[in-house]
Amino acid sequence: xxxxxxxxxxxxxxxxxxxxxxxxxxxxxxxxxxxxxxxxxxxxxxxxxxxxxxxxxxxxxxxxxxxxxxxxxxxxxxxxxxxxxxxxxxxxxxxxxxxxxxxxxxxxxxxxxxxxxxxxxxxxxxxxxxxxxxxxxxxxxxxxxxxxxxxxxxxxxxxxxxxxxxxxxxxxxxxxxxxxxxxxxxxxxxxxxxxxxxxxxxxxxxxxxxxxxxxxxxxxxxxxxxxxxxxxxxxxxxxxxxxxxxxxxxxxxxxxxxxxxxxxxxxxxxxxxxxxxxx
Numbered sequence: 013x014x015x016x017x018x019x020x021x022x023x024x025x026x027x028x029x030x031x032x033x034x035x036x037x038x039x040x041x042x043x044x045x046x047x048x049x050x051x052x053x054x055x056x057x058x059x060x061x062x063x064x065x066x067x068x069x070x071x072x073x074x075x076x077x078x079x080x081x082x083x084x085x086x087x088x089x090x091x092x093x094x095x096x097x098x099x100x101x102x103x104x105x106x107x108x109x110x111x112x113x114x115x116x117x118x119x120x121x122x123x124x125x126x127x128x129x130x131x132x133x134x135x136x137x138x139x140x141x142x143x144x145x146x147x148x149x150x151x152x153x154x155x156x157x158x159x160x161x162x163x164x165x166x167x168x169x170x171x172x173x174x175x176x177x178x179x180x181x182x183x184x185x186x187x188x189x190x191x192x193x194x195x196x197x198x199x200x201x202x203x204x205x206x207x208x209x210x211x212x213x214x215x216x217x218x219x220x221x222x223x224x225x226x227x228x229x230x231x232x233x234x235x236x237x238x239x240x241x242x243x244x245x246x247x248x249x250x251x252x253x254x255x256x257x258x259x260x261x262x263x264x265x266x267x268x269x270x271x272x273x274x275x276x277x278x279x280x281x282x283x284x285x286x287x288x289x290x291x
Contacts, residue, residue, distance in 0.1 A: 020094060021148070021149055022091065022093055022153075024136055024137065024140050026089060027087070027090050028087045029082065030052065030079040030082050034078060035079075036078045037078070038076050039074070041093055042072060043092050044068070044070060044071075044091040044093070044156075044159070045089070045090050045091075046066075046090075047064060047066065047068075047069075047086075048065065048089060049086065050086035050087060051064040051083050051086060052080075052083070052086050053080045053081055054078060054080055055078045055080065056071065056076070056077050056117055057189075058076070058192065058234045058238070062118075066121050067121070069118050071117065075117075076196070089133050089137075091156070093156065125162055125165075125166045128162050129159065184222045184226055187212060187219075187222050188223060191208055191222070191231070191234075194212065195208065198211070199242060200260060201262055203236065203239055203272075204235075205232050236276055239261065239276075244284070247284050247285050247288070254281050254282065
């Protein structure tokens with residue numbers, strides 16, 4: 013898995029194609045993607061989504077993103093925010109709204125909210141051409157704060173209410189989010205569903221039920237996907253030996269690690285490294 017590195021300044025970018033499809037990326041920054049045209053499909057934290065025209069995607073730090081494919085007419089505006097920029101913004105956002113964003117990262121804008129988003133992004137493009145980076149950071153922070161306010165108001169009008177409060181996070185989605193968090197932190201320790209179920213205080217059967225309902229994948233499939241993605245990164249971008257990786261990922265032996273990796277990818281770790289070297 014590849015980390016998208018920290019940045020020092022706000023970045024405003026256009027994206028009309030995806031590079032390195034199907035390679036998992038983990039972000040250190042807050043990333044906002046507004047789809048101008050077409051559509052793109054991707055997995056975020058091992059759940060599948062499609063971002064379509066006028067849709068808005070929010071990627072938070074340590075999210076795991078894998079681009080899959082995009083339409084020929086796909087085009088988007090991308091805002092990448094360093095931590096010193098987004099930290100003061102999100103601390104004032106209603107916590108329920110933030111949790112809803114984590115569980116439903118794609119927002120399909122409509123009406124006056126869509127017009128406001130487009131206006132704010134258009135203003136940012138104009139300002140970017142006029143001022144230096146430091147000044148743009150200050151102006152972008154104000155505009156992004158405006159986006160956050162608009163987003164909160166959008167939630168208050170369009171997200172269903174029940175029993176006097178927001179029904180943002182069904183309990184199973186909340187548990188799934190906690191599972192993904194534990195997996196990101198502990199994927200090197202265990203590949204067993206029982207390990208994560210115990211961490212979350214639920215049975216293995218219930219965790220598997222939740223994963224299937226929320227993501228369409230079993231808990232074991234999600235665990236293996238996360239571990240395999242990370243191992244592909246290690247084999248591609250580090251000089252660690254096969255034995256070192258077996259030890260790091262808590263495999264009982266190098267041969268066990270080799271069998272596991274071949275079962276997941278069709279190649280042994282050594283074969284995978286040779287194939288990557290040829291490319």
